[in-house]
Amino acid sequence: MKRLFISRPMPADVEAEARRHFDVTMRDSNAPLSQAEMIDALDGYDAVLPTLGDMFSAEVFAQVTPRAVMLANFGVGYNHIDVAAARAKGLIVSNTPGAVTDATADTAMTLMLMSARRAGEGERMVRAGQWDGWHPTQMLGMHLSGKTVGIVGMGRIGLAIARRCHFGFGMKVAYFTRSPKELDLDATPYDDLLTLAAAVDVLVLAVPSGPDTRNLVDAAVLAAMQSHAHLINIARGDVVDEGALIDALQTGAIGGAGLDVYAREPEVPAALLALDNAVLLPHLGTAALEVRTDMGLMAVCNLKAVLIDGQDAPNAV
Secondary structure, three states: OOEEEEOOOOOHHHHHHHHHHOEEEEOOOOOOOOHHHHHHHHHHOOEEEOEOOOOEOHHHHHOOOOOOOEEEOEOOOOOOEOHHHHHHOOOEEEOOOHHHHHHHHHHHHHHHHHHHOOHHHHHHHHHOOOOOOOOOOOOOOOOOOOOEEEEEOOOHHHHHHHHHHHHHHOOEEEEEOOOOOOOOOOEEEOOOHHHHHHHOOEEEEOOOOOOOOOOOEOHHHHHHOOOOOEEEEOOOHHHEOHHHHHHHHHHOOOOEEEEOOOOEOOEOOHHHHOOOOEEEOOOOOOOOHHHHHHHHHHHHHHHHHHHOOOOOOOOEO
């Protein structure tokens, strides 16, 4: 039986399925793997099931001639894995794309509503005992229905967000993406991010992390946004210049931000924590039991295809 190392505790159904097919060692810690642990896993197992925070860098691969033939990532994002370095060592890398789409889109909508309607700020007021009762001008936020949303990245998740905005809230949809898309809804494509940023009431980031998207939303993009507009990030933290975002929120250059991801997770800058116009979630994008179970089962399916059936991984990257 092939040996599989799983880097974090998994939902019960995922663990059971993995143990049906593999000799499994599942770590009981939720902390990211250390470099020594990654090297030991590559050296001592036929495959590794890692996740966000397990930094399989070129430096790690340079220190080992791996027994492992595959990294089956738990998650759609795999910017923590140097895929080129992995391939150079003969490893297949896979991810879990389809399983995360709806849950991540739902989280984007949660952040849009919370930020536009000042929900986080209002809850803090109630919990602090500072609410003195309803009145006509209290906690006035932005009504989302009928507004224009700009989506940066029109892949599976971007399209799911667009559908929710268009069909659910009657919002106008605009988008910026690397390649032309055929969509099943009325949406306006933009070929310039600055122009899109200036035209929308809500700017939602749904792009993968990588060299081409690092600090994609910088001071110039934030300056182009309207003063009432909100920035929503459910992509990866390094897609946004965090310092520039803090400045834009502190000065009121934009209306607010809803963030599920951060540049140096789990570190969140104190200046960001202090801002009432920022809604901050602890990377909840796919945090539902059935979604995390589907992600894990998809990872196991990728592993089974390669290590047991001798086929290509269905979700190789």
